[in-house]
Amino acid sequence: MKALILLGVVLMLVGGGLMVKGFLTVEDKHEANLFGAKLSVTEQDRKPIPLAVSGTLLGVGAALTIVAAVKSKAR
Numbered sequence: 001m002k003a004l005i006l007l008g009v010v011l012m013l014v015g016g017g018l019m020v021k022g023f024l025t026v027e028d029k030h031e032a033n034l035f036g037a038k039l040s041v042t043e044q045d046r047k048p049i050p051l052a053v054s055g056t057l058l059g060v061g062a063a064l065t066i067v068a069a070v071k072s073k074a075r
Helices: 002-021 051-074
Strands: 023-034 037-048
Touching: 002 051
Parallel strands: none
Antiparallel strands: 023 037
């Protein structure tokens, strides 16, 4: 049961962190050789995280933690 409580806490932390941050940064690196010259370009793009995704992670983590804690108390 302690593993389920830990998993619930981790899910809550990830969901809360994504809710606060609101986006993920994706980095693409492109390289090319052009007439003997090595060229590289790095692009950064921000991908928004829907509030429903982070809220679901937060809610599932909270529910899992509560259920696991109540079941461990009942034993």
